[in-house]
Amino acid sequence: MLPIILTSAAVIGGIALALGLILALADKFLADYGVVTLTINGDKELSVKGGNSLLYTLFQQKYFIPSACGGKGTCAYCKLVVTEGAGPYLPTEKIVLTDEEMAKNVRLSCQVKVRGAMRVEIPAEYFEIGEYEAVLEKAELVTPAIKELTFRLADPPAIKFKAGQYVQIQAPAPGTGEAVYRAYSMASLPSLRETVSFNVRLEENGVASTYLFGLKDGDPVKFSGPYGEFLYSRSGRNAVCLATGVGLAPFRSLIPDILESDPDVEVFLFFGARVKGDLYGGADIEEWAKNPKFHYIPILSGEEGDWDGERGRMDVVFFAKFFESHAQDEYYLCGAPVVVNSLTAELIKRGVPEGRIHFDKFG
Amino acid sequence: MQALVVLFAATFTNNIALTNFLGMCPFIAVSRDVKTAFGMGLAVTLVMTLTVAANWAIQRYLLEPYGVEHLQFIIFIVVIAAITQVLELAIERFSPDLYASFGVFLALIAVNCAILGVSLFMVLRGYGFLETVGYGIGSGLGWMLAIVALAGIREKIEKSDIPAGLKGPGITMISAGIMAMAFIGLTGLI
Numbered sequence: 001m002l003p004i005i006l007t008s009a010a011v012i013g014g015i016a017l018a019l020g021l022i023l024a025l026a027d028k029f030l031a032d033y034g035v036v037t038l039t040i041n042g043d044k045e046l047s048v049k050g051g052n053s054l055l056y057t058l059f060q061q062k063y064f065i066p067s068a069c070g071g072k073g074t075c076a077y078c079k080l081v082v083t084e085g086a087g088p089y090l091p092t093e094k095i096v097l098t099d100e101e102m103a104k105n106v107r108l109s110c111q112v113k114v115r116g117a118m119r120v121e122i123p124a125e126y127f128e129i130g131e132y133e134a135v136l137e138k139a140e141l142v143t144p145a146i147k148e149l150t151f152r153l154a155d156p157p158a159i160k161f162k163a164g165q166y167v168q169i170q171a172p173a174p175g176t177g178e179a180v181y182r183a184y185s186m187a188s189l190p191s192l193r194e195t196v197s198f199n200v201r202l203e204e205n206g207v208a209s210t211y212l213f214g215l216k217d218g219d220p221v222k223f224s225g226p227y228g229e230f231l232y233s234r235s236g237r238n239a240v241c242l243a244t245g246v247g248l249a250p251f252r253s254l255i256p257d258i259l260e261s262d263p264d265v266e267v268f269l270f271f272g273a274r275v276k277g278d279l280y281g282g283a284d285i286e287e288w289a290k291n292p293k294f295h296y297i298p299i300l301s302g303e304e305g306d307w308d309g310e311r312g313r314m315d316v317v318f319f320a321k322f323f324e325s326h327a328q329d330e331y332y333l334c335g336a337p338v339v340v341n342s343l344t345a346e347l348i349k350r351g352v353p354e355g356r357i358h359f360d361k362f363g
Numbered sequence: 364m365q366a367l368v369v370l371f372a373a374t375f376t377n378n379i380a381l382t383n384f385l386g387m388c389p390f391i392a393v394s395r396d397v398k399t400a401f402g403m404g405l406a407v408t409l410v411m412t413l414t415v416a417a418n419w420a421i422q423r424y425l426l427e428p429y430g431v432e433h434l435q436f437i438i439f440i441v442v443i444a445a446i447t448q449v450l451e452l453a454i455e456r457f458s459p460d461l462y463a464s465f466g467v468f469l470a471l472i473a474v475n476c477a478i479l480g481v482s483l484f485m486v487l488r489g490y491g492f493l494e495t496v497g498y499g500i501g502s503g504l505g506w507m508l509a510i511v512a513l514a515g516i517r518e519k520i521e522k523s524d525i526p527a528g529l530k531g532p533g534i535t536m537i538s539a540g541i542m543a544m545a546f547i548g549l550t551g552l553i
Contacts, residue, residue, distance in 0.1 A: 007429045015421070015438055019445040030452040088463035091399060115459070 039084075039119045054080070054109040054120065063122060064129035066168075066227045067181075071110035078109040085118030131224045132159055132167070136215045137195065142280035143273075146246050147213055148187065150197045151221060158193040159225075161186060163232065163257035164250045164360070167225030169198070171208040182208035185250035185334070185360065186226070190257075199280075201246040230334070230360040232258045237330040237356070238265055242343055244272040244314055247335035248281050250360050254332065259291050268295045268326065272314025272335075274302035297322070315343055323350065333359040366497035369490065373501030376550055379477050380509035381543040386477030390510055391535050393468070400514035402465035404507025408500065410450065410472050411481050414443045415499035418482040419492060432486075439482045447473040477506055513539055 033050025038057065040046065048057050055065055055078050066077040073092040079101070086107050089097070093108045109120075134151035142148045153159055161167075168181040188197035203209045215221070230250055232239070239258050241251050248271060258267050267288075273279050279298050288294040299310040299317050310317050331347060333340045340361045347357055379385050386407070393403045418439050426432050451469040455462045472478060481502045485495050516538050525534050 004430065008431050008434055011425060011429055011431050011434060012438065015425070015441065019441060023445055023448060026449045026452050030449070030456045087459040090463050091402070091467055113455070115455075 033115050036114060037117045038114065039117070040122055042119070042121075048114060050114050050116065052114060054082070054086075054107070054112045054114055054118070056110075057114045058109065058120075058122075062130075063126065064131060064224050065109055065122070065126060066129070067110060073108055073111050076108065079106050080109045081105050081121040082107045082109075082112060083119045083121065085114075085116050086112045087115070128160065129225060129227065130156065130159075131222065132156065133220060133222050134196065136217055136219045136221070139215065139217065142199070143278045145278075146199055146201045146280060148197055148199055148280075149212060149215065150188070150195055152195050153193075154220070159196060160193070161190050161226035163190055163253035164230040165226035165228040165253075166230075166250070166360070167196075167223040168227065169208060169212070169221060169223040171211040173207055174210075180207055181224075183227070184208075184223075185228075185230075185253075187249040187252040189253055197252075199246050199249040199252075228360065230254070230332070230358055232261065233330055233356075233358065234261065235330050235356075236262060236265065237328065238326070239267045239332060240326050240329045241267065241269045241332045242272075242314065242318065242335070243269065243333075244335035244339050245278065247333075247339075247360075250334050251332070252281060252284055255288055255294070259288060259294060263293070266293045266295065268297065268322075268329075270314060270318055270322070271296070271298045272339075273298065273300060275300060275304050276307060315339070315346065319346060319350070327351070329356075331357045331359075333357065335361075337361040365491075366493040368497075369494045370497035370501035370504075373498050374505040374508065375546070376552055378505040378509055378546055379480060379502045380506045381539070381546045383477075383480060384543075385480040386475045386506055389468070389471055389475060390506075390513065390539070391532055393471075394510050394514040394517055394535065396518060397511055397514045400510045401507070403468045403471075404503070404510050406465040406468040406472055407475065407477065407506050408503025410443070410447055410469065411478055411503040411506075412496060412499035413450070414439075414446050414478055415481050415485050415502075416492070416496055417442055417446060419485060419490070419495040422486055423492075435483070435486065436479075439479055443478055443482070444473045477502070509539075509542065512542060516542070 031051050035047050036050040038046045038048050040063070046061055048061060052060075053071060055067060055071060058065055065080065067075065073096065076096040079097075081104060083105055086105075089102060089107075090111050092111050094102075096108065097106060132153060133155040134153045136149060137152045138150040140148045164185070166183045166185040169184055170179050170181055172178070173180050184198040184200065186196050187199045188195065198212075200209050200212045202213050212221075232254060241255060243251055251269065255267055255269065258265055269285070271279060285296055289296060297310060299312065299314045300307055301311075301313050310321070327350070331352060333343050340359045344357055344359060348354060373379070377383075380387075380390055389403055394400045421438060421442060422432075422435070426434060426438070447469050451466060454466055454469070481499060485498055490498055513535070517535060520534055520538065529537070
């Protein structure tokens with residue numbers, strides 16, 4: 001019995017050693033692309049270690065490119081124009097890129113590897129993206145399912161973002177502890193700079209929301225950002241903001257921005273919720289209401305006895321009673337994807353051009 | 364000569380995908396269009412031939428002389444994983460074009476049971492080296508033939524009106540089953 005155990009161990013050990021050696025050699029000689037030059041926007045040259053994905057390489061160099069899927073090639077946020085050195089398109093890219101994008105040399109930076117000299121175009125707004133560490137300063141339950149979390153920036157000590165933008169908060173996946181990233185809109189004013197707030201709705205089995213709900217004062221979080229194009233268009237048209245539930249979050253920076261930057265623009269906030277207890281952000285709304293240009297229309301869909309405001313589903317009420325007088329306005333929508341999709345479809349059906357509809361969906 | 368017979372038998376009459384139903388995961392998942400299926404098939408053929416040859420040598424010169432055949436599974440799997448890894452690195456280095464066409468499939472193949480199946484069958488059937496290589500190439504080509512044919516069928520099915528509940532993997536499994544029955548017709552040919 002003993003000899004066979006020893007022989008087995010020796011054979012397995014020998015094979016493992018031999019294969020390990022082969023892999024180590026292959027890694028050294030085949031995967032080593034040496035130091036290569038990465039040219040960004042035609043003017044900035046970086047010397048980087050070759051062999052990794054473009055996304056990772058840029059990340060190492062502190063260039064943050066939006067990415068939500070963790071480099072799996074599914075979210076397609078990390079698209080960049082690579083004019084030289086990317087090689088042929090990979091099957092994983094062909095799945096998500098359109099023919100027009102491929103004609104313009106758009107690549108998925110998480111799939112493309114840096115193997116030699118490469119020229120890449122990074123949009124100017126990505127230079128503003130950074131990685132931040134912050135600690136929880138205040139957590140407040142604003143409705144039975146929504147917490148408002150305020151973080152104080154630690155490193156770097158301040159953040160610059162545009163009203164309506166979001167960040168990707170890093171949360172540990174249960175079990176593996178692997179980092180997952182979830183997008184949350186800033187629900188505080190950009191001018192605060194040293195603190196940011198988020199409105200987090202507790203989702204059943206939600207990895208990030210469960211993690212964020214469990215944080216205690218002083219706990220650290222990491223996030224990257226700011227990202228997003230859900231910004232005030234500065235078109236001068238009146239703004240209609242349609243929000244449901246936690247979809248109010250980006251409007252808490254966006255509405256003050258509109259009111260301040262365009263004193264002539266009227267802002268209408270239609271806020272859909274189930275019962276009175278689900279309407280939050282009262283203090284902010286009172287503040288905005290001091291401006292006569294701001295109009296607040298809460299709409300409740302659930303049973304609520306003591307309520308003399310609008311009743312019914314937000315989209316139904318809006319299109320039945322209010323749309324007529326807002327046909328020429330600019331639209332800002334935020335809420336669950338199904339709500340935003342159906343609102344967008346209905347607005348387009350009623351003749352609002354797509355360019356006047358801005359939205360922020362959360363999954 | 365014997366090696367050639369084994370090759371053709373493995374491709375047509377004993378098709379690894381259609382008679383043994385091995386390697387089903389990529390067979391269903393990567394058979395949406397002919398071009399991708401072809402890339403996958405090519406990668407499988409390459410890996411199958413190399414790994415079965417390497418495993419033959421290990422079986423013959425290491426496992427049998429030392430009487431440790433019971434380690435077959437674990438060692439074959441490790442060898443397959445290492446070979447796919449090295450192959451991926453090498454292809455990426457020397458031929459970016461080839462890498463673009465089937466490099467991404469190599470990682471999938473490391474855990475493809477058809478590859479392990481071929482190594483195990485090779486031992487069961489007591490093949491010599493040349494027969495083993497023929498068997499590896501033949502099985503790979505057979506698997507490629509099956510997946511490319513299935514992809515061709517699926518491209519056509521895409522445009523037909525099939526019940527909603529059968530769309531996707533459902534109708535694919537049925538098509539594969541019918542194809543397998545058709546392949547029985549080749550029995551006795553070799």
